[in-house]
Amino acid sequence: xxxxxxxxxxxxxxxxxxxxxxxxxxxxxxxxxxxxxxxxxxxxxxxxxxxxxxxxxxxxxxxxxxxxxxxxxxxxxxxxxxxxxxxxxxxxxxxxxxxxxxxxxxxxxxxxxxxxxxxxxxxx
Numbered sequence: 872x873x874x875x876x877x878x879x880x881x882x883x884x885x886x887x888x889x890x891x892x893x894x895x896x897x898x899x900x901x902x903x904x905x906x907x908x909x910x911x912x913x914x915x916x917x918x919x920x921x922x923x924x925x926x927x928x929x930x931x932x933x934x935x936x937x938x939x940x941x942x943x944x945x946x947x948x949x950x951x952x953x954x955x956x957x958x959x960x961x962x963x964x965x966x967x968x969x970x971x972x973x974x975x976x977x978x979x980x981x982x983x984x985x986x987x988x989x990x991x992x993x994x995x
Contacts, residue, residue, distance in 0.1 A: 873898035873984040877967050880989030885959055891952040891989060893967030901945035903969035903983075904976050907952045909991075910962040919965070920952060921976035957993045961963055963986040 879891040893905060904923035920941040921930045929941050935954075943950040950967060968982035975981025 873903075873969055875967055875969065875984060875986035877965060877986045877989040880965060880991045882992040882994060883957055885957060885995050887993075888953070888955045889957065889958055889991060891954065891965055891967075891991075893950045893986060895948050898984075899945075900943065900948050900950060903971055904973050905941075905943060905950040906948075906968050906970070906976050906982065907941065907965060908968065908979055909961070909963035909965045910988075914963075916966070916979050918977055918979070919972055922950060923973045924978065925969075928973070939968075948954065954991075957991070958968075959995045960995045962991060962993050964990050 874897040876894050876896050895938045904924045907919040909919050910916040918932050920939055922941045922943050926943050938956045940953040964983050966988045968985045970982045
């Protein structure tokens with residue numbers, strides 16, 4: 872059983888940065904690929920970024936490529952999402968999830984466990 876906890880959300884102005892963290896309070900992140908998804912009000916959950924189990928591959932949504940960076944430190948049981956150049960359209964609840972399948976990191980249905988999310992609000 873995995874319990875994931877996201878943190879680092881908040882309210883920032885457009886163009887500013889936030890760094891989100893995903894920590895496993897129970898279980899080991901090192902056994903999983905980890906992804907970040909976000910869900911805006913009235914919208915479906917959408918893929919943002921993912922990092923494979925080994926940490927050697929990362930994947931990003933086209934909309935965040937070049938601005939967001941996902942990284943992991945298995946010794947700290949933590950994955951981070953550095954978000955730069957935030958826009959108001961990126962206001963959402965950000966969730967981290969884990970999957971044992973590297974090939975499935977782009978699809979929310981492939982994730983076995985999710986955190987409760989952290990809210991990000993970007994003001995214009």
